[in-house]
Each structure stands twice: as C-alpha cells, then as structure tokens.
Amino acid sequence: MTVHTILQAVCLFIIYTVLTVVLPELVFHQKYKGRRTGERLMLDITVSNFYIMNLVFILQLLHISSIYTLLIFTVMPVFAVIIIQYRKAFKAWGIRQLALLGKISSKTMGIKTFFAIVFTRIKDILCNACKNIFHIIGRHKTEYVLFTLLSVWLLYIYGSNEIIQYGYTVSDLPVHNYWINEMSKNNIFAAGVYPFGFHCIIYYIHTVFHIDTYVILRLFSVVQTFYLHLVLFTFIRSICRSSFAAYGGLFLYLVPSLYHGNCTIRFISALPQEYGMLFILPCIYFLFAFFKDMKENAGKWIICTDLAAACACFSMTIAVHFYDTMIAGLFCAAIVIGFCMRFFRPRYFLRLMGAVLLAVVIGVLPMFTAALCGKPMQGSIGWGINILTGRSSSGTNQNQDSNENKANTSSSGSSQIALPDTTKEEVTPEPENLAQDIDTEPVLTPSVSTLEKTTHFLQHFYQTLSNDIQEDIFAQDGALFAAVILSLCALIVLAGIGMCIAKQPDYGFIQISTGIFLLFLLILFNAKNIGLPQLMDQNRSRIYLTYMLTVLYALVLDLPAGIVLYSCKKPRAANGISLILSGIICAAACMVFPIRSHILAPRVSVLETNGAITCLGQILSEHRNTTFTVVSANDELQMLAGRGQHYETITFLRYLKYAAQGQRIIIPTKYVYFYIEKIPLDYTVSYADSGQSISRTGAAKTLPSSAGINPYKGENRWIVMSKMYYWAEQFRKLFPQDMTVYYEDDEFICYRLIQNESSPFSLSIDYNYNQ
Template structure:
C-alpha cells in the first residue's frame, strides 16, 4: 500500500492551520480592541462562535441571492472586517495614511526612498516584536506551565489518534461523507441546497476554507474531523473550569474522554459532530449566567400582577451582555450544524434547568435565557424559511422531523437500500429489512413494555438495566459503565451537600445538571429497549453522551478537593495542586491498565492510497480534459476540474447491458480497480473472486452501491478488464499494479471509441455452473 506520509502530514498541517486562521487569527486581529483585557476562555469562545455565525449566515445569504462565489464571499468578508476595524479605531486611519504618503513622497523627491523604506520596515518589525513579547499569554502560560503542557500534549495526541487511520488509508470514515462533499462542490458552483434544504453549517465552514485557501476539498474533509473534535475538547476543558475546584481536574476531564473515546464519528467530518462544540458553549454560557447573583437587578416595589407585565424590563444591556449574545449565537449554531445536535442541546439545557430549580424560574434568569434561546433559533431558522419560501424543498432525510412529529418511525436511507436490494434480488437474507407484516408486528411486540404489571421496584430495576445495557453496547464496557453509575450516585449525594451552603450552592446545581444530562442521554439511547419512541439511534445518543463521561467520573473526586480546599494556606494549596496533577496522571494510567483505552477507529467507507497517488500523477502527466477516470465516487470531485469521471458502478451496469450503452469521449481512459476490497457490508475485506463476479449487481445510482455491493462491483470490473486486455492488448494496458490495486489505461480514438460491452464471464461458465454461482 502506498502511504505518502510526508504528503499526507503536510496536507493535514495545511488543513489544520487554515482552520485555525479562519477561526482564530482573523477574529483575534479584527476584534483585538474588543477582546483586550478579556479572559482567554472568552476569547476562545468569541472567536469560534462569531466566526462560525458570520461565515455560515454570509454563505446562506449570498446563496439565497444566487451570487455566492469566491469573489463575493471574499469581498463581503473584507467589507465586514474593515467596518469592524473602523468601528473600534480612533477614526484617524485616513489621516495616518495621508501622513505616511506625504513622508513617502518626500523621501522619493529627496532620493532617499530606499533608506526611508528600510527604516520604516525596521520600525514595524521592532514594534511587532515588542507587541508579541508583551502579550500577557506568555505570563499566563509560565504561571500555568503544567496545565499548558498537558493540554498541548492532549491536543497533539488527539490529532494523531483521530487521523491515524486517515493517514494509513487516506480514507473517509463514513460512507455518507461523499454526499456532503457533493453539496459543498455544488455550493462552489453557486448552487445552495443543491439536494434540498439541510443544516448547512459544516458545509459553509468547509466552503470558506476552499474560498480563502484553495485547499483540496477531499483533503479538508479528511482532516477537519480532528480539528472540530479538538475544538470540542477545549470547550469541555473550559466548561470543567467553571464547574470544578481542583486545579487539574478540568485537564483530567479531557484526559478521560481523550483516552476512552470510542465513537468513530468524531474522527469524521460530519455535521452532527462538527456542531458539538456549540452545544458545550451553550452549557458554558448558561452556567456562567446562572452562577451570578442577580438579586440587585430585580425590580422591587411592584405588585405581583404588575411584575407579570415587566418581562420586557429583563431584556436590556443589563441582562443581555456580550456573553449572552454568544449564548444566543450558540443556539443558532447548533441548529445550523444539524438537528440532532439541536436535540443534544435541548436535553442539555433541560438538564441544567432541572438542576437549577428553583433559581431558573426567577424572572431575572429565566426571561433573558429564554430570549436568547428564541432569538438564536430565529437566526438559524430564518435562512431555511426564506429558502423554503423561495421554492427550495427540504432534503430527503429531513423527513425525519416529520416522522417524529407524527409519531412514525424513521429508518433512514440504509435500511431502505437493503430493502430495495433484497427485493431486486428476490432474497430475504439481506439485512432483515424485507419483513412481512406479521414479522413487523412481532418485531413491534418485542419492544412493547407493559409497565402496568410491574411494581415500582421492578420498573426501576428494568429501567436501570436498560441504561446499563445501552452504556455497555454503545459506549464502554461493563466495568466502566458500572463505575459511571456509581459516580453518578455519589455525585448526587455530593450535589445535595453542596446545595446546603450558599457559597457552594451553584456548584451543587452544576453537579446535578451533569448527572441529569447523562441520565437523559442514556434514556434516549435505551428508548427502544424501554418501549419508548426512539428519537435517534443508540449510536448517535452515545455521540452526545461520551464527551461528558469525564465530568461524571470527576464529581466525587472534585467534591473531595472542594472540601479539602477550605484552608487558604499557599503551601497547603500547592500540595493540593500536586495531588490534583497526580489524579490527572493516575487517571490516564488507570484507563490504560484497566483496558479501557480505546482502539483505533475502523473505517466504514474506505479506499486505498493508490487512487490518490495515481490521480496526482495523472493530473500532472496528462492535459486537462484529455482523460476519463472510471472509479468509485471517492475520486469524483478531485477529477471534475481536470478531466472527466464515470462511476465504476454505472460502468459495470452498462457492461452488463442493464442500461443503454455509452462510450468515453476522451483519448485516455483510466480504470481504477481494487484487487482486494477493503470493505464490503456483507463480506468485509475480501479479494476479488469469480464467485462475486458471478453475482447479480443491482445498480441504484447511489453511493451505497459501493458500501453494500462493493465486492461484486470490483470483481466484475476485474474480470471485465482481464477479458478486454485479452481482446485489445496494444491499447489496453496495465498502468499500475501492486498486490491490492490495479489500474488500466485505455488509449482510443475519441471519434471511433471502443465498444465496451463484452461478455467477460463467457470463459468461466463451466466453473460458475459447477460451483452453483
């Protein structure tokens, strides 16, 4: 297997740096006067939230107006940023420009222009060095050197872990990523919502990278998953700093999730996971708001009846400050990224609200938070509503929302594909999706639970076992899940104890909110076993739950640090800090020794590095539009700007005479064929074989063809190529071959192309008949 490590690492670095420039470097420069003297946590959240909100809504607006392209996006960004800079400036910019131009002209007239320019450059350089050296961040990092070192190490570790298999296979993690790739490509052509209205946050942010830096779209989607997961982990660290007392307990939270994460979706560039940092942002700003004592802001002296009509008095700058605006934007972002992410946010907000009863229902807290939620939702829904009014329909998978509202079950596209495949092949052993009505009713009966015949104790036992089963099957092993529930029990006791004292009451509410959130998510994941309506699959529920596992484990530990931290002696505090660091390191050691350390993620829809290597060489060696690539979808968008591409599945369907014959209009045609299939839904990793080539292939013009029928497609392509090479040995040759991959090149006269429909299995009829294939 070709692993061009240097090229892959360089590609990853460019993608990560581009994302960092987009999310941090630009806003830190543009908003530097606003961010001056702000905390580093605020700066982090401000940068990622405002940039995402600005760029996503800008792309949606320009797309709605049908003027979305590289020029308009860059132009609008320049105008917006210049207006921000001007607003925070002393309004003397043009005067300084005039003074500089006068000095420049005077130096030119006196023949000392070069000396003047060198002097100015030296002055700017010294000023830049002084400015960078004066940044307070260096002092902060020096004071918190161990915390900084641990977090930097965890960031590097997570980038390495999350991109390990991408480096090895240079592959997508999931089979639906090519669909998102197609939507982004269509957006580059000016077509917003090309497949229908869908939460477009991740797509817009990826498009911005393409616009600003021109990086390869496939490369961005390969590595953006690691970047967005690191953002999530930094957000979890900052949220933990708001809740926990131990100095290194927040780092321990990140250590736990970094070492135990087994949800492969976080390694992929998927919309749901891309927006999880915004879910944590909602919790962060909501908890900070609820921590504050707002008694002094209550309007006194009114009767109870009059206070009902005083709601508007709680919507002003006294309550809706910059942090509350960021909360509002977070609400908009979770909807803009994915509706499943919005569900996670709803449950987290509900958990915090329940945990903060009765404070949450006081008007000085409830009304501003409710206002932020409503306005954030309005910001996200408005562009979709405008596009719907324009005549753009919803994307097919958005039927999920309708199914939830009507109480029906939404099974998605994969089971539909299996059902259609089984029906086309007249088989009942494909995925079990082709059930009769009686079988379907029996299946429904299996998940119905009659609680009326159970005692309260039996119901609690049944409920607890369902949660345990969900945790074991969808998250971690039995021991880890058992410890999680033990920590939840002790954490609840600690929360009640903290609530007894005014000084620590808010932290008790925080503890309780984290516990309630985990219970809700586990209940959501165990819905099918509990006989409840399944809003989302258990695997997706675990996606929401896993990031918060570190909070649960640390509740009793942090309570101990909070109790022990009552004495303010600096030497004693230093000992506690050392103990907190030891707990952090000990947590990592225990995870590894107990066998809870995660393994590398499997790939769901993967392709070999050979395709990437070959495509790079073909694009360098052949002129544009002189070649056609016949391969799976994976290469499609890399080829479009250089040559032509034909789906290997469509080609095989044509060769099998199941559709009208077609030819290729280019002089050169390359056929990419896997000799060893890396992943097939039914057969796993297998070598191409005559028994697969003899199977019926059903073409649905769907990327799922390569997921469910890849062994058949590649085997038929392999035997077709052998036959065609035998027929035309001079013009059909092996372009590249190794143990797992082969590529052919066909040179033809475009005005008299080859007939490609040949009977490639005719020589094997006896073998096929003898083996019953």
C-alpha cells in the same frame, strides 16, 4: 502520499484556525477585555462559525454565492471593524510614516536609515510578542506541558486513520460531497431541506481557498475533532475552581480504554453530527455566565454578549444537526432545574425566553425560506418533524408505519384486511355452576402502592441501564459502572446543594445542573427499555454520553479543590490537591484499563483504496480541464465534479454485455482512466470470502443486475472488478501502445487509454466474460 496528506491536514488546520480564532480575535480584541482566555476562545469559535454559516445561507438563497461575494463580505467587514477600532493608532502610525517620507524627500534621511528604522520597529514588535508569550508559558509551565501531551495523543488517536486509510470510511460522505458540489451551482438543499450548517463551512473553505471538496471531507475530521476536544477542555477549565481537574477529566476520556471503540469511532470522519457538538458546551457555558453576570450586574454589554453567544450557539445546533439540538435542549432543561431560584424571576425569564425564541427562528429560518421557495423536505428530516409533533416514538422504526401501509395496500390502491372474529359467544351458566359461583368468595388483587411502583421502576431502570452500559459503553462490569455513574451524579448534585448552602450559589447551581443533565442523558440512552419514546438511537446517544461524562469526572476531581478554596481560600493549595488527586486517579485508571491505541476504520467500512485516492490526486494535478474520463465505481463521480468526466463501471460492463455485434462503445475524451481493485473492498457488506483477489472464477460469474450501488457491495464488487480487470488486460493486448498501466500497487491498478478525440477507440471487444 503520506507526507502530502499530512501537509494538506496541516494546511486545513491553519486555514480553519485563522478563520475561526485569529480573525475574530483581531476584530473583537478590544471588546473581549476582561474575559479569560477560554471565554475568548469560545466566543471566537461562536462568532466566526455563526457568521460564515449565515453568510453562505444568505448568498445561496439569493443565488449569488461565489468566491467574489464570499471574499467581499468576509474581508470588507473585517477591515472596516479593524479600522474603526484602531483608527487612532492607524492615524498616529500614518503620521509617523509621512514624517519619515518627508525626511527622505528633503534628503535629511537616507533610504538605508529609513529601512533600518522600519526593521528595528518590526524587530521590537516581534521581540515583545515573544517575551509576552514566554512570560505566559512561564507562569503556567505545567499546564502547557500537559496540554501539549494531551494534544499530541489526541492527534495520534484520531489522526492516524487519515494517513493510513486515504479514502472515505463512512457511507454518508459521498452524499455530503454531492450536496456540497451542488452548492457550487448555487443549488443549496439539492436533495431537499436539511440542516446545512456543516456543509456551509466546508463549501466556504472549498470555494475561498480552492481546495477540492473530497480532500476537505477526507481530512477535516482531524481539525474538527481537535477543536471539539479543545472546546470540551475549555468548558471544563472555565467552570472548575482548580487548574488541573480539566486535564484529569480529559485524560480519562483520551488515554485509558474505558469505553467501547464504537463510542468514539465516528470522530475519525468529518460528519455534521460531530461538528454540531462543537456548539453545545459553549451554549451552556454562556448561559452559566449570563446567570452569574446578571447577578453581579456586570454591565449591559457583557450580559448581552453572554446571551447573544448562547443564542448563536443554540441556533447553530439547529442549523447543523437535529441531535445536537436535542442534547443542548436537555442541558438547558437541566439548567432550568439547577438555576430555578433565578430562572423564574422576570428579569431572567423574559430575556432567556426571548433568546430561545430568537435562536429557534435564526436556526430554522434558512430551511423555512427554502421550503417556502418550493424545496421539499429531505427524507431524514421527516423523522425530526414527527418527533416534534408527537407522531413518532422511535428513531429506529421511523418508517415502520408507512412500510406497513404500503404492505397492506394492493396495486389497485385499496386494501382488504381480514380481521379475526372477536365477537364473544354468550354463555348461559348451568344452575349448579351458578350456585357455586355465587358461593365462591371473590379473589381480590392486592393494590400496589406508589412506593412499590417507584421501587420496581428504579430497579428495572438500573438493571436495563447496567445491561446496556456493558453492551454499548463499558467493556465489562456494566452493573458496577452504572452504579458508579449514578453515584457520581448524585454526589455532584448533593455537592451543589452544599455549595448553595455555603453561599457559593454560582458553582453550586452549575454542579446541580450538570448532575441532572447526566441523569437526563442516561434516561435518553435507556429510554426504550423504560417505556419512553426513543428519541435517539443508542449508537448515537452513547457518543454524547461518553463525551459528557468527561465533564462529570472533572467536576468530581474538582470537589476537594472547591472545598479548600471555600475553607481557606488558598488557590495554590487547591491546585496542588487537584493535581495530586487527578494524577492518582489517572494512574489507577491506566493500571486497571489498557491504554488506547489509534483508531482505524474497519475494512468493511472503507469505501476507497489508498491507490484510488493517490491516483486521483495525480490525475487532477496533471489535467486542468475536462479532457479526461475516469471509469470507476460510484465514489469518484462526486470527487471529480467540475474537474473531469466520470463513467460508472457497472454501466460500462452492462453496455459490453448487451451491445449488439459490431456496435461501437466509445468514451470521447483524450484520456480515459480505468480504476480496478485487485483485492476488491467490501463496501459496507462483508461476505464469506471477503478480501479475496480478483480471478477468472469471479469474471465467469453472471454480472450483477441489482440497481443503485448494490453491484459495488460485497461479492458483487468482486465479480464486477474481476470482469473489469480481464477486459482491461484483453484490451491492452490488442492496443499495447495506447492502453498502459498508469498506477499500480498491491490492491489497486489503474489503466490509462490515450486516444484521438476525433476518432476514439471502440471499447466493445470480446474478452470471454461478456455474460
């Protein structure tokens, strides 16, 4: 199964790379002339994701989405653009082939000679391509070696979990699986209007390439995380003056254990928020490029491309996750400050405001259209709307008001609240006391100056930030790291001002904008402690903060190179200094901090055993129709959607418990598979005896009566699995030829019942634990 999982992940990586890099490069190769490799990569990712997302949105809202419509609207535009762009080359190639065929038909050339010419030309094309690749690698050997090593390390850190723990490890994934399954029925926004950009990408891959949705959701995190870090590296490499600052920054993020594990653990799961991060930095880079190209009058096509790419990226943050839009918006606000010398000029301002308006319209339009068609808002999006309208001040307490209203409302719909008597009694002072009051000098409260208030606020901000950084980001010395981060932000801003004075405004404005953005992120992270609305929970904001700190580290490492390039304009010397400084800093970090190991999801968050996933793969490979049923906990319900029947374990046990004597309980499919965990999972809720094996003690306990998925959590799951195991063993004793063990390992066992569909077995038996 490990080898199979690796092959599936490699296949997903190839598919995603072809869709998001290769195809756009083929289509827009001529349009990208003059742009650097990093810019081309970000353009490819932007164009492909934007097209796929909006294609799926349009087809879903029209209820005509299928493999045929998706292929038609994917392949036809690609071929049309390629033929138009390369029509002269195709025409010349066609003429040559017709000439060769004419020689064959006139018997002046033999078939062997014809194929020899064809193979020779193919060989020449491949040889020239290899020479060009080796020539490029030869010019940047050190960079490619560093890039390869960091890529391997990245895959080791974030990819190990997928080959060690096969099941879902985040409770959101079964919900996303359900939503994507509903898209196969052209029922987008099945649970209400919600940003569905991520779901559109997964649905597209599932539909076009016939890969099960649960397989994509299990393994797509490796692909997603690789490209997320690739975009981070490309962004830094594109804005820095030296070649090696990006490697130093990424090394500090990936190799030494600088941060708490929870700052990066979400990267081991395929989630919308992390996928939306893919578009934040490209949006910012193309805004930087827009300011630069506008100043240099680079040409209408280049300027329009910059602005259109930034617009598309911002719209995709809206379409994927609201948090990503907030971070992109903060960076844009920092750009307004950093580029204020240009931003407010009409030729810049009008174009940018038009792009922002267009981005918001494009991002919101699919959701707005669905809402107009009668789709309700999904529950979690209500908080985002309240934030925008100013009706909510805390992300963690978003339902507090409604809960309190419900608590204060009686069953009749009215409420009686006894308020304390706040009426003050009028007190008549005694004459002597009155005289004393008149003679006593009033006590004056000294006024606090604005400077003192500011000082107190900054001290409070620094203290609370230090505490939160130590608790949530850095494992130790919170005060030291808070001081270091604030100092680096100030250093970058001052360096940017210096670059502007030295007539290097483009680089200087980028430094100022980045430093201010990091300060904004620190304020967002610490908002609750300084009396500001908490727009984002610290568990989420720290993910963005640690990710973006990589840009700060790289810009600091790039400072000496920028100074050298300004003073003597020697790129090789600048790159050498950057390499040496990055090497020293990275080596020191590895000496002070431990080296990171691969990230594994804690057992409490694992939602399925490896045996269950392995067994499911075997079942689906053996059965191509719906002639089987799986009796298990809830997760297989969505994994089997459209492929087989599902019956919940708790429902089955409740039928056994409450069935009248002689009542038949049947499952009318030829094959019935019973999933049982011998060592039940915690399923997000740990308890005192977590990790214990099923036993008769557990089977003797009362069957949980709670609703929803609560019977599958914590100790309840142990009871349910214990009862299920002893029922299966008792049934196997009664029908040993028909009920057999299909799969078993140390933690999981699956029984298979083969029966006649016309006369299925009655599963209602007394197994001594029906209570």
